[in-house]
Amino acid sequence: MLSSYSAELAGLAGARCVVTGGLGFIGSNLVHALVAAGADVRVVDALVPQHGGDRRNLDGVEVEVLAADLADVRVAEFVAGAEVVFNLAGQVSHHASMVDPLRDLDLNVRSHLAFLETLRRVVPGCRIVLTSTRQVYGRPERIPVDELHPTRPVDINGIDKLACEQFHLLYGTVHGLRPTVLRLTNVYGPRQNLQKDDLGALPVFIRRVMNGEPIRLFGTGEQQRDCLHVDDVVRAMGAATADRAVGEVMNLGHEKSWSLREIVQAIIDASGSPSTIELVPWPSELARIDIGDFRADWTKAAELLGWKPSVELADGIGDTVDFYERHPWYRSST
């Protein structure tokens, strides 16, 4: 689907870009697209074992990689000259954040604050596009959820990501960086780590269906999610480097939402798997941090960026299953 990137990333040809978390799922897809667009790309990635980053995600492209946390002193020299920073580094597991709250704070807030201090010193005025999460809203009071919806996160990860957003925006208003925040919903597609059970529901579904295993859904399985193909996220990140997006917070999402049951069925249909769906009761420790149904209102991104999602779920799932069939190591445990 790479050809669809061209319009939004064309303006970055020749631009010096840094992608943090560039060995991870969304980050590595972005790096492939930026390189294809002719950007000068560097990657910072801490390669935290639990996080799903993998050097093989950048197979086929030549970019310089610094394996380091954002707070590492080596980052300053590495980011010198950057015009655009795509900041995707961080821990995404809600469950891990509840098990070790201080670690999530360090990874998702403290390291980013140190990184912002580095950027304002080394590359004042640089553009920075941060990926955040719908989790900052907590349980929706209304659907679809727009950017004016109250932000009341229901887990440590959501609180930390919200603080991280606010630091980025503050460094725009007081220190001259030029930030944009994109709040993502459930993202799926190639190069996602499928082996870990706490990086999101979709990669677990994909792995288990492709391996022919049964799928367990909590509760009724009717929870609504507006899934977004990673290509659409990459296009939005390119569009978000426009000057008019500076200082803005925008949701990304899809026109449609689907139930978890429908999403699993789409994966089963695409892969021809014999997997079946089982409904099981909510584990109490997860029920307390579940947000119920969700669909984002992304009118603002449409208006400001001229962006809209281009990939339908059935097509996107088909593309994704096809990718993992061609790259079976993603589904194996090694």
Next chain:
Amino acid sequence: MLSSYSAELAGLAGARCVVTGGLGFIGSNLVHALVAAGADVRVVDALVPQHGGDRRNLDGVEVEVLAADLADVRVAEFVAGAEVVFNLAGQVSHHASMVDPLRDLDLNVRSHLAFLETLRRVVPGCRIVLTSTRQVYGRPERIPVDELHPTRPVDINGIDKLACEQFHLLYGTVHGLRPTVLRLTNVYGPRQNLQKDDLGALPVFIRRVMNGEPIRLFGTGEQQRDCLHVDDVVRAMGAATADRAVGEVMNLGHEKSWSLREIVQAIIDASGSPSTIELVPWPSELARIDIGDFRADWTKAAELLGWKPSVELADGIGDTVDFYERHPWYRSST
């Protein structure tokens, strides 16, 4: 004014209470009131030199004091058996938070998160009343500002205090602690550190006026503030231990707001000082984090706690000036 505490704190007679930041301004006033009410009080205070805590603030009462950060391992044993924790520890200087953002994060967020982990392990189910700040709202979109106003802090300290609030509420919903958050406006009264220039405008005004020095106000001097006497805050903290306040966030404030110029004039009037008022241009680094006029809507606290402010500005300033005349060390530099 101690007699006015009786109603709100009477229910805490015999209760095991911990006051963090208990050597500081509001904390020490609370400790005096709790001891007078017959509570069993312990104090944790890190005595950070820049923060204004002082052992002399507890002259005249006998309470056990642990000089430690909230994240200190000794805290667990010290808080064992606590029924109510009044959590006032932290850094209040907006300016300091901008100069050293990571330190503010450590003091106002990381240490509190570690403290919450300690509490849920050692005293699960305990009541915890956190003092927060109107700074979490940022620049008001409307006045008075109620608790549904968007939270968009304009400085590091405000971002950190908001994250701290959210952690407290989360430990209520998922871990069984019973938190209440009180958002304070400008608080004045006895036992405030007057010597440091970045702990709030009011103590600087009081020191300079009582020392006969000129007062410089930024801009027009017409910025509105709803000042609250510390006795009213102490009464609210007592009332906030009621079960119906669990899980709630409430503003405290006054019916009236005053301009900074009126506040300074009230101090001049109360002290008979020859001080004069000068208007000077905003320093740019402060202008960027100024919030303009502010007045809190505290209807929720009135309804839920049966609380309302009882001290008028002129009376409260008179009482405050009188206290510092009787305790001149607060105004000296040693």
